Amino acid sequence: MKVTIREYEEDPLRGDSKGGESSLLKSFNNEYIVAEDDKVTHNLSKGSLPTRSLSKGLCSYWRGVVSTKAVLEASGVGNADATAFSAAMNWALRDGTGMIGGLVFSYCSSRYFDTHVKEFRLFADVINDVALTLDMLAPAAGDYSILVLSLSTICKTMCGMSAGATKGRITQHFARANGNMADLTAKESTQETLVSLLGMLGGIFVARMLEHTPKWVTWFMFWALTAVHVWANYKGVLALKLATLNPERTQVLLKDIIQAIANDYAAEIQLISNGKETKDLFADPISPSLQSAMEHIPNPDQISESFLSSVSTIFYPTLLVSKPLDPRRLDCLDIFKQEKYVLGRGGGRCVYVWLCGGGTKRDEFQAYVHATVVQKLLDQGESWNPDLVRRSLSHVRRLFVESSKVNLMDCLEAKGWDLQSRLYLGFSQARILWSDDAKEE
DSSP, X not given: OOOOOOEEEEOTTTOOEEEEOOOHHHHXXXXXXXXXXXXXXXXXXXXXXXXXXXXXXXXXXXXXXXXXXXXXXXXXXXOTTOOHHHHHHHHHHHHHHHHHHHHHHHHHHGGGTTTTXXXXXXXXXXXXXXXXHHHHHGGGGGGGHHHHHHHHHHHHHXXXXXXXXXXXHHHHHHHTTTTOHHHHHHHHHHHHHHHHXXXXXXXHHHHHHHTTSOHHHHHHHHHXXXXXXXXXXXHXXXXXXXXXXXXXXXXXXXXXXXXXXHHHHHHHHHHHHTTOOSTTTTSXXXXXXXXXXXXXXXXXXXXXXXXXXXXXXXHSOSEEETOOOOGGGOOXXXXXTTSXXXXXXXXXXXXXXXXXXXXXXXXXXXXXXHHHHHHHHHHTTOOOOHHHHHHHHHHHHGGGOTTOTXXXXXXXXXXXXXXXXXXXXXXXXXXXXXXXXXXXX
């Protein structure tokens, strides 16, 4: 009896299997380089992620070789007047400045790492480009070279902190299908080692090639590699389709649903102004337009949020989630007696959102959706008042009835959205608590 062992790979998108004899290169790639869930992710992005990862890795290494030469020149290598003590002081000053900068950056930005994973992953690579550029400029700075190199060290510290903080979330996303976190982490390290090895071999060639060339050739090559690096990073992050919800992703995902609720509210106000009953308008659990929006909820692969808009929410948020506020802005507390959250009046189109003690994940999501609906109504010309908050709450509440067939959270999970682990909507651990028929911070 002849027994033949064939390797089959299941296509996670179609559910079929493809069999074939494994080549030596393919076997090496599967066993040592690419983890199982990496194959899934790469299939989703048509194989672009590994190519871009290789491109940006090589560009970083080769530019590092070029910038290191400039750093050594700025530090006094080759200068007969330079001493070992001055070089040691320069390195100590640079490292100390980087540590202080890292502490300040961590204090200001750590709360955003979970909610803005893709943005900080891209930021890490861009700020690293800034650091390498400062290294290249250091020799021309003369007596101020130590200042330039210190700024470069701060940028590199920010890069390392941002990349390290977001790496875990991205790895978790890749491994969530089969839970092979250890396999994925090990093979990711192997990929980095392989890229570093190729970069080192190429870096030797680059260093020798640029040793006796004019300065403009060095700068041209540096900027060309930087352009490729930025492009590869931007495309790579753009191809990353996270299944968790953050503020910007939620806004894009629920855009049609929020608009449908706003239209239902406008229809209700129109009927009331005409002196008609509104019970016929809401005879069904939800309106036909809202039902249509619920049926056409996109899956994670169909969502592409704007980086510019997402970054603007960090510096200029309009949904003030768990932000300090004046208690006098909580002028609709009676409306939320049966809820585990409250909304507060902000300036312009801003809306404060706070969770109450004992609030669940469902309450967190409902609070965010309700605040988004209120903000949409304010954008359409409505003014903040208790009636607007109360009527919008009745519309939003229909989407979160647990026994309902149109439960919003169930619909999102059916589309592949991850609502089980955590909602990254910006809520802190602080809560609003009941006290003397009021709610206080």
